[in-house]
Amino acid sequence: MHEVLRDFLHKFVLVYIDDVLIYSRSMADHQRHVMEVLRRLRTYHLFLKAEKCLFHHPSVQFLGFIRDYSSVTSPLTNLLRNKPKSLTWTPAAMQAFDTLKQAFTTAPLLVHPDPELPFVVEVDASTTGVGAVLSQQQGNPPRLHPCAFFSRKLNPVEANYDIGNRELLAVKLALEEWRHWLEGAKHPFTVLTDHKNLEYLRAAKRLNPRQARWALFFTRFNFTLSYRPGSKNIKADALSRLHSPDIATKDPEPILPERLFTNPISWSEETLPKLNASTDGPPACPPGLQLVPRSRRTNLIHSTHTSLGTGQPGITGTLSLLRQRFWWPRMAMDVKRYVQGCRECAMAKTPRHLPSGKLLPLPVPNRPWSHLGVDFITDLPASGGCTCILVIVDRFSKSCRLIPLPRPPTALEMAECLFNHVFRYYGLPEDIVSDRGPQFTSRVWRAFCKCLGVAISLSLAYHPQTSRQTERKIQEVGCFLRTFCHSHQESWNQFLGWAEYAQNSLRQSTTGLTPFQGVLGYQPPLFPWDGEPSDVPAVDYWFRESERVWGEAHLQLQRAVQRRRTTADLQRSQAPEYQPGQKGLAQQRNPPLPLLIDDGPVYLVKEVLDSQRRGGRLEYLVDWE
Template identity: 45%
Template structure:
């Protein structure tokens, strides 16, 4: 069964379409009045049969039957403000922001670089090395390990082998492996970036972006600090390559007294941030107790 993405014979459009098309309207096309343009774009872009095409493909669904001045501009404005496209579609341009050199340390062991060297030939049962480098003096600590440690073991190694001798560093540069990301939770005094982990059934189909969030300040030329909700237990500073501008959605005309509800927030690993609006169905479970 083929589902038409647009209700071409919609009574609301037919009744509001002028019988005489204005000058400039192509032959065979219907002129859409101003009050019906946004619902028409919404039908061509956001209906179930279209799949949210982009700003270039959405006008092609409209030009065969409908016309109004500056159609491409109105469609582009609507698509830019679509919340579903903003969260789900990956950007097609190169990452924003240039790579900046790391700051030059002023004292030894204030700025560290850590990484693992794995899959080494066994030596006294050890096949892995935790490399800790001081970026000021280039001095390093090599800690042999029997295998990749857990996040807690990594944090204990840093405390016992480095921090107890040289103090807490100002920053640590790593490759954002799971051992480093989770071990940073044990080091609240370090200004580190954490990933947003969503509790969703399929990672491949999960949203690429969450938000929108207000920018609090610009830390440097490529880093911004955002105002995050309290359930988001992550560091609020992000590189510009992880951000994209927010465009206000084009609201559909509603009946008097009706308001368009914003989309529900996402669920984080740390806890649910959904607000239950309505219970659609329930199932009763019985627990048998044996005596």
């Protein structure tokens, strides 16, 4: 719009982005000016919306600003609330009315920016927001007049920036806000800040990635950073604190830290006899003890349990301390309920009770290769171009397949590997148990299993017991490879087939059969052939024997699961029953350390959309918060 109306600017036209103001000294001049502007807009195929246009008006509202306008006018807006039939004029309303009249008739009034004059940008940042003022030296004599104001609240990530980065963010946001005036300005402009270190930004040799991106953005502008003390940077400082919470609304807090207090009882000892006299105690109250009224019991338990002098004892310790001087009915139950709900004890103390939750075993399969468990052995020495082993375990026969891979596969490569090495030999499974690796949580893997009608069972985070059979098989394979490849680790790939053969030949304690017998119905020879006919069954006999073996194996598996469940439940307690909306503490063993990326902020991820492996590292496609 500036380019289209450039020869009319400041003669009879003012432009602010897409707002056009036409002013004239007489009606005849005004009609001529309006026609010239309309012809120019039609020449450049720019359209106006009639509902938003005002023609031949003596005055219009154009780019006005009054700071704290909503706060100033609140007494007046309260008078008009709910459409009252009559207005009650109050002193507060009168004061607001006078304040508005003063604001409309006095400075600081916004002046329209003059591209022929240099700009001044004043910026400041607080802990909650940033503020900026765009000004120019106008008038006779020249005075610094504001052209525009800017204020914005910091989001949670920006609020964690240090003071230097917050001040630099204020500069960046101000230049973004007024880039239509500042980018390509005729004169270099000045940015005033109360953070002296920003003066050396362009000469700095080491910048973090965020500062480097902002520095690249600053190259689009011709400006100088200058320091001004905070006591003189009043306008920008006030704008940056618009979003600060009202300090007067906060509850008073003690100046001394909480750890210096020993949680004294909130009622004096002199009031106890009066309270006891006003409460009809039951005859069971022991002599020498004071009866505590119902309204004081929780405070008394809290003071006794959380005091520095007691060290937050358990149920027995807290109850013992209270019983030295106090008594009330069902005291033990009240103390137990309070201590069990103590958040600090739950987080800091070692649990002495049995783990909660009974054993919930996986379902017992009915046939070989119907329920699988998959996992990886990674970070192996390179052998034949492979550094990883895919371990696939049949949960029915305990048979396994060991497949060497050059690297952990993607979801698509995982699907191809399972089809080529398992599905085409043993048929489609009913369920696959795996951890929560990126291969098994991607949309490609879910779509693949859905098309084949295969259920996906993902283990819980930090709970490898879900796929215990696969983890145990990984341990046994690792032991085999360490035994035979300890002196030539670069050739473990040559021994992997023998490791699979050995694992499938070992008799399993749960079924009493070897994996070969569970799948094939017979045991292949383990020793050199001596010339005798091999013990391979006939077809009819093989079918009958397979059905018998599978039925017996299924029964043995059920018995083994029941034995394991009975043994495990002896060391566990019943899981608690939670109500909807009830809060609890989740125990997380060995949580991962937070990532520090060049001391930058941690961005919140809403959803992981997809992943792929490139150069030995995982890349994620994510949706940011």
